Amino acid sequence: MTELSVNLNAVALLRNRRDLPWPSMTGLGRIALEAGAVGLTVHPRPDERHTRRADLPDLRTLIDTEFPDREFNIEGNPSEDFLELVEEIQPEQVTLVPDDPAQATSDHGWDFKADGAHLHKIVARLKVTTGARISLFADADPAQMAAAAETGCDRVELYTGPYGGCHDDPEAQARELEKLAETAEAAIALGLGVNAGHDLTVENLTPLALRIPDLAEVSIGHGLTADALTYGMAETVRRFRRACGQVV
Structure with missing residues (x-):
């Protein structure tokens, strides 16, 4: 069964437009967890x-x-500041993303063949200092999965931006879905767990979860927060959980 982690970045972005404490990340996070989300994600x-x-x-x-039975997932580029932050907070999962600080949002995965040695050291450090599950952001490229496994990570998080970006082109979306499925199959064959995230919606999540039946977790923020403006946070979480294949 695919689990849902609610990314709260869009909530924080809205809050930060004013020097006010609302919308509350903890308040909406609580509602999401009460509605059955497996955890909360931040970047x-x-x-x-x-x-x-x-x-x-x-x-x-x-x-x-x-x-206490839920999880905190912290994403970020593994700068020394970020590593020290997650070592302080002790999340259950750390997702390492190759972001440049100037990027608007995450838009590509790691080049594991080029960055594998560097990532191996970071993964080893975080396993000792946090005990967290370590996930690495990955493009839909089966040929990269062997190098990803060599880093010692526990999971890869498939970057689903190209898949979500094809919302108005069913044929292109089908091609992107196959790339994701082939990458997931390669990762699973190597003993890696598979997460996914970016531009996922209720509409495109169900085909993804059906095509990748061993998909462990999706982390969703923008689309989920947008839907919450219409349906409320609790009902939106239930809608996304149903799209994951959960009985709600």
Whole structure:
């Protein structure tokens, strides 16, 4: 069964438009967890344009005190500042992403063949200092999965941006879905778990979960937050869980 982690970055981005404490990341995070999300995801960028470093202790406390069976997933480029941050917060999952600080959002996975040795050291460090599950952001490229496995990571998170970007072109979307499925099959054959995220919606999530039956987790923020404006956070989480194949 595919689990849903709710990415709160878009909530933080809306909050940061004003010097006010709402919408509340912890408040909406609580609603998402009450509605059955397996966890919460954040991507604290260096410029703090959405999730801020100061948000992390409150979210950690929310999960620890009210939802101890759920998970905190922190994404980011593995700079020394980021590594020290996750070592302080102790999330259940760390997702390493090759972001440039100037990027608007994550838009590509790691080149594991080029970056594998560097990532291997970071993965080894985080397993000792956090005990977290380590996931690495990956493009839909089966040929990269052997090098990904050599880093010692536990999972790859498939970048689904190209798949989501084909929302108005069914044939192109079908081709992108096959690329993702072939990459997932290669990863699973090597003993890796598979996550996915970026531009996923209720409409395109079900075909993804059906085509990749061993998909462990999806992390969804923008589309989920957009739907929450119409349906509310709790009902939106239930809609996405149903799209994952869960009985809600």
